[in-house]
Amino acid sequence: MFLANTMTEFILNTNDFESILVNKAQGSWIWDVKGKKYLDCTSGVWCLLIGHNHPKLIKTIKSQIDNLIHTNNRFLSPITLEAAERVLNFIPGNFDKITFLNSGSEAVEFSINLAKKITGRVDVLSLKDSYYGSYGTSKSLSYTSGKESKMKLQYRKCNSEECNCIEDLIPILDELLLAESIQPACFVLEPIMVSGGIHKPCKKYVEEVCNRIKNAGGLIISNEVTTGLGRSGKPFGFQHYNITPDIIVLGKGLGAGYPVSAIITRSELASKIPAEQKYYAQSHQLDPLGSAIANTVVRIIEEDEIIERSQEIISILEEFFGNLRHPSIKEIRQYGMIIGIQIQPYSSKNSSQLILEIKNRLLEEGIMIGLSLGKDLLRLLPPLNMSVEEVDFLKRKLTKVFDNLSP
Numbered sequence: 001m002f003l004a005n006t007m008t009e010f011i012l013n014t015n016d017f018e019s020i021l022v023n024k025a026q027g028s029w030i031w032d033v034k035g036k037k038y039l040d041c042t043s044g045v046w047c048l049l050i051g052h053n054h055p056k057l058i059k060t061i062k063s064q065i066d067n068l069i070h071t072n073n074r075f076l077s078p079i080t081l082e083a084a085e086r087v088l089n090f091i092p093g094n095f096d097k098i099t100f101l102n103s104g105s106e107a108v109e110f111s112i113n114l115a116k117k118i119t120g121r122v123d124v125l126s127l128k129d130s131y132y133g134s135y136g137t138s139k140s141l142s143y144t145s146g147k148e149s150k151m152k153l154q155y156r157k158c159n160s161e162e163c164n165c166i167e168d169l170i171p172i173l174d175e176l177l178l179a180e181s182i183q184p185a186c187f188v189l190e191p192i193m194v195s196g197g198i199h200k201p202c203k204k205y206v207e208e209v210c211n212r213i214k215n216a217g218g219l220i221i222s223n224e225v226t227t228g229l230g231r232s233g234k235p236f237g238f239q240h241y242n243i244t245p246d247i248i249v250l251g252k253g254l255g256a257g258y259p260v261s262a263i264i265t266r267s268e269l270a271s272k273i274p275a276e277q278k279y280y281a282q283s284h285q286l287d288p289l290g291s292a293i294a295n296t297v298v299r300i301i302e303e304d305e306i307i308e309r310s311q312e313i314i315s316i317l318e319e320f321f322g323n324l325r326h327p328s329i330k331e332i333r334q335y336g337m338i339i340g341i342q343i344q345p346y347s348s349k350n351s352s353q354l355i356l357e358i359k360n361r362l363l364e365e366g367i368m369i370g371l372s373l374g375k376d377l378l379r380l381l382p383p384l385n386m387s388v389e390e391v392d393f394l395k396r397k398l399t400k401v402f403d404n405l406s407p
């Protein structure tokens, strides 16, 4: 058995790895190699809407592996056609074209390239705290690129009928579109900016930006890699706004831990460019195994009424987090099953020290929680189908850890 300290001898240090080694998982729980179990409030990397190893998904995976894992990308398989139909039927609006890819980054990158080809333009706009991916254009558009750009639009979180952000911020967009002659290929919206700090931009502002971009001939891409399939309390993040996207990007939850993503659009748009301009080839696009997984995940979400049932858990968590108080907590933001606890300096400790202490204490107590030191944030994105008992466990442990924070 490898021990954690010998493992890191061989693994490139692309991340700060925890000192425990994880071994197996079921539902909302993960076990380490010593047999200790943890409530996984990170859903892996926010991927497990339906929990770990859902029995229906395991059945699908086993039987698909027995049949067909991979084909040459010139050959489609029946399961890919079935998955395409099921995912399209699940999405509100008249979407009728889909392709399956592997990661969220790849699908966002693909969607932007598609928008550029359809519009014959290159300019891409986004909101400044968005995250789109780990490489290429999706990275350069993300807050993680570290580069400011007027194409990364400012926004506010006013979300009230009386807000005046439109009067302040829309002229800046108009200046870009008119005076600076930016010709938008697309506006890529992350409906709730999760990686960038768990921020929901003002509804009126987002709707106005989308109108302006559409009127200027650009497309609206809704990046639903994290918000899609129920994570934000609604089936899709764009449903928090009165907007109609042209392209939708899915990832993470679609594969429940397996790398499958998708981009979805309408034939009326896709047919604006010839087939050769849509050509795209990578080794695992439309693979039967990924398709079977996406198909079953959406089937489980429908059959098990995952989104409907999650509303009760969301309400319980809203009540708990609405009342959770500690001098180290600056603010708690919750959108469906996306929760951020903003930490501030307390006593002799700065936010980073507190975040690491809380994360470590929770780990000792059997809770896995996410964090962002750069954003002073503890992040919880638990599975949508966690039980009331599991929520109680989480509530008890969080209360204990905050109550016992050493000054």
Ligand SMILES: Cc1ncc(COP(=O)(O)O)c(C=O)c1O
Binding pocket: 103, 104, 105, 106, 108, 131, 132, 133, 134, 190, 194, 195, 223, 224, 225, 226, 227, 251, 252
């Ligand atoms: C909104 C959003 N888009 C894109 C990505 C990139 O997805 P992946 O890590 O699967 O490449 C992420 C990942 O966190 C994300 O949250």
